[in-house]
Amino acid sequence: MTEEAMDKPSDGVGCGAAVLMDIRNVSLRFGGVKALRDVSFDIREGEIRAIIGPNGAGKSSMLNVINGFYHPQEGEIWFRGKRRPPMKPHTIARHGIARTFQNIALFRGMSTLDNIMTGRITRMGLGLLSHAIWWGWAEREEVQHRERVERIIDFLEIQPIRKTPVGRLPYGLQKRVELGRALAAEPTLLLLDEPMAGMNVEEKEDLSRFILDVNDEFGTTIALIEHDMGVVMDLSDRVVVMDYGRKIADGSPQEVRNNQDVIDAYLGVPH
Amino acid sequence: MFYREAGEFSTSYRDDAQTFPIAFDRRRYYLVLAVGFGVIPFFINDYWANAVLIPFLVWSMAALGLNILTGYCGQVSLGTGGFMAVGAYSCYKLMTAFPGLNIVFCILLAGLITALVGVLFGLPSLRIKGFYLAVATLAAQFFFVWLFNKVPWFYNYSASGQINAPERTLLGVAITGPNADSAVKYLFCLAFVVGFAWIARNLTRGSVGRSWMAIRDMDIAAEIIGIDPYRAKLSAFGVSSFFVGVSGALFFGIYLGAVEVTEAFGINQSFLVLFMIIIGGLGSIFGSFAGAAFMVLMPVLLKNILVGGLDWDTAIATHFEFVIVGGLIIFFLIVEPHGISQLWRIIKEKLRLWPFPHDH
Ligand SMILES: Nc1ncnc2c1ncn2[C@@H]1O[C@H](COP(=O)(O)OP(=O)(O)OP(=O)(O)O)[C@@H](O)[C@H]1O
Numbered sequence: 319m320t321e322e323a324m325d326k327p328s329d330g331v332g333c334g335a336a337v338l339m340d341i342r343n344v345s346l347r348f349g350g351v352k353a354l355r356d357v358s359f360d361i362r363e364g365e366i367r368a369i370i371g372p373n374g375a376g377k378s379s380m381l382n383v384i385n386g387f388y389h390p391q392e393g394e395i396w397f398r399g400k401r402r403p404p405m406k407p408h409t410i411a412r413h414g415i416a417r418t419f420q421n422i423a424l425f426r427g428m429s430t431l432d433n434i435m436t437g438r439i440t441r442m443g444l445g446l447l448s449h450a451i452w453w454g455w456a457e458r459e460e461v462q463h464r465e466r467v468e469r470i471i472d473f474l475e476i477q478p479i480r481k482t483p484v485g486r487l488p489y490g491l492q493k494r495v496e497l498g499r500a501l502a503a504e505p506t507l508l509l510l511d512e513p514m515a516g517m518n519v520e521e522k523e524d525l526s527r528f529i530l531d532v533n534d535e536f537g538t539t540i541a542l543i544e545h546d547m548g549v550v551m552d553l554s555d556r557v558v559v560m561d562y563g564r565k566i567a568d569g570s571p572q573e574v575r576n577n578q579d580v581i582d583a584y585l586g587v588p589h
Numbered sequence: 590m591f592y593r594e595a596g597e598f599s600t601s602y603r604d605d606a607q608t609f610p611i612a613f614d615r616r617r618y619y620l621v622l623a624v625g626f627g628v629i630p631f632f633i634n635d636y637w638a639n640a641v642l643i644p645f646l647v648w649s650m651a652a653l654g655l656n657i658l659t660g661y662c663g664q665v666s667l668g669t670g671g672f673m674a675v676g677a678y679s680c681y682k683l684m685t686a687f688p689g690l691n692i693v694f695c696i697l698l699a700g701l702i703t704a705l706v707g708v709l710f711g712l713p714s715l716r717i718k719g720f721y722l723a724v725a726t727l728a729a730q731f732f733f734v735w736l737f738n739k740v741p742w743f744y745n746y747s748a749s750g751q752i753n754a755p756e757r758t759l760l761g762v763a764i765t766g767p768n769a770d771s772a773v774k775y776l777f778c779l780a781f782v783v784g785f786a787w788i789a790r791n792l793t794r795g796s797v798g799r800s801w802m803a804i805r806d807m808d809i810a811a812e813i814i815g816i817d818p819y820r821a822k823l824s825a826f827g828v829s830s831f832f833v834g835v836s837g838a839l840f841f842g843i844y845l846g847a848v849e850v851t852e853a854f855g856i857n858q859s860f861l862v863l864f865m866i867i868i869g870g871l872g873s874i875f876g877s878f879a880g881a882a883f884m885v886l887m888p889v890l891l892k893n894i895l896v897g898g899l900d901w902d903t904a905i906a907t908h909f910e911f912v913i914v915g916g917l918i919i920f921f922l923i924v925e926p927h928g929i930s931q932l933w934r935i936i937k938e939k940l941r942l943w944p945f946p947h948d949h
């Protein structure tokens with residue numbers, strides 16, 4: 319299959335939509351380790367874009383480049399039609415990119431509610447002085463954002479654990495809270511790093527439904543790393559396949575599944 | 590069921606975000622305030638004021654400050670004594686350079702100066718963490734003691750090297766100096782501490798506090814969800830130092846009236862305040878008070894019981910105190926990192942359910 323054929327949009331969703339993020343020839347090295355080698359792909363507005371590949375393929379590194387945690391040695395990131403200069407992760411968050419982590423990265427000393435409220439930090443702008451006084455601005459801001467957060471809590475069906483310290487929650491719920499924290503930012507682009515890892519079938523179904531709902535209801539563009547091929551086939555509009563830091567395939571779930579390089583990569587055929 | 594929240598439902602998010610969502614807690618809090626302001630001043634004597642209540646208030650203020658930095662934002666500091674000294678010497682210089690300046694402003698300005706100095710010394714926290722940061726703050730501790738000893742300008746070239754608080758009045762009543770009444774000094778400190786505790790509570794219940802706690806719990810995730818770590822850490826250093834500076838000013842101006850830097854603001858004080866927040870509870874406003882109360886009251890009690898009651902030798906009693914504090918620190922660090930405030934919460938939980946442990 320030629321590169322061109324693979325890049326052609328292949329199903330309805332995302333077809334013809336504008337490109338939200340364009341990753342161009344990105345290479346990332348850690349000393350001698352080449353985590354990403356000349357990777358290019360795009361993410362269209364409103365689609366669910368899966369990134370798959372064997373362990374160590376460079377998937378998480380790719381997300382880390384997208385949200386500014388790693389700075390690639392080569393290549394460009396184009397976001398909303400503009401080339402993005404190097405930025406700190408917290409600035410990138412303010413531009414509407416939120417994420418969850420492969421290993422849960424919740425604030426363990428805080429409750430579910432506080433974790434999700436923290437997700438709204440990019441939208442809360444008051445300074446120290448108004449907080450010190452609290453009455454008036456700070457209180458009003460808090461209540462406003464609390465209303466938004468309660469909607470997310472309802473949406474994720476985690477009302478009963480609102481005030482529970484997250485450290486005490488079981489793994490599946492922690493993953494859900496982390497999703498809630500990312501959603502609270504109302505991101506344009508949501509990055510999910512193995513959101514279903516370690517979940518049972520039922521939990522996976524729940525979470526898949528949430529992800530589809532988020533995509534439908536809020537129009538959030540989603541880039542998701544996932545190992546469960548069933549989930550990937552069900553959820554995603556287009557799939558990027560990586561292996562040894564390279565992109566080896568890109569296309570609809572169907573195309574990717576039948577691609578010989580992909581099959582080889584998963585079966586471990588030597589290069 | 591001594592303690593209950595049954596039938597208590599927050600009907601708005603505003604109520605839910607209150608400091609004491611349970612009415613019983615709220616009432617008890619008002620009761621404490623009423624007793625503190627309305628009853629104690631009439632019964633207070635010099636011994637209770639000077640040996641117990643005023644030091645308790647001053648140390649509570651310092652503990653609140655350190656708890657904001659260490660308990661809420663996760664940045665360990667061993668420089669508390671040094672920053673208290675900055676507050677004290679700033680207050681002294683302001684009092685003597687501008688004799689007309691109201692004592693309240695002197696103290697607040699001293700806090701502000703300490704806040705600026707604190708931000709300056711907080712800059713390394715942007716690069717280094719944990720143990721190394723603790724060592725850097727320790728350097729601040731030694732630097733300030735050295736500075737206030739070596740540069741006579743700070744103590745106005747007095748022969749003794751001490752600084753003495755001149756008399757200042759508020760509404761015609763002496764607040765500082767030898768003529769100040771114990772009850773007045775107590776009330777003055779109480780007003781400051783209540784005001785600052787309220788501010789600490791406000792800062793920690795909204796987005797500012799959450800950004801501090803996020804940095805404490807996982808700084809990388811915090812940054813990725815949009816928290817500027819520089820801003821969060823430096824604001825914690827600034828606010829914390831403000832509190833510590835004010836406590837230093839009160840310590841010098843109101844509590845002791847005259848201090849010598851090595852003795853009053855040495856490394857021991859840094860550890861004392863750190864012990865207070867560990868024993869009282871990291872990341873808890875109430876814990877700051879509980880820890881300060883414990884560390885102030887325990888020596889007084891032990892002295893009365895062991896030396897007064899059982900005729901122990903004073904030196905042995907003092908050593909016994911070290912043993913107790915050491916043991917408690919180990920206990921709280923290992924068994925209950927959230928200190929007395931957590932024990933208190935557990936007791937309340939039990940009381941809420943008692944006598945039906947499964948009635949939820
Ligand atoms: N911070 C880092 N320092 C050094 N090497 C790194 C770093 N992060 C990633 N790597 C290396 O880059 C390569 C790609 O890692 P990455 O985590 O992106 O893989 P992945 O596709 O997410 O794998 P997995 O499915 O196991 O999560 C690996 O060889 C990894 O060891």
Ligand SMILES: [Mg+2]
Pocket residue numbers: 377378379420511
């Ligand atoms: Mg990964």
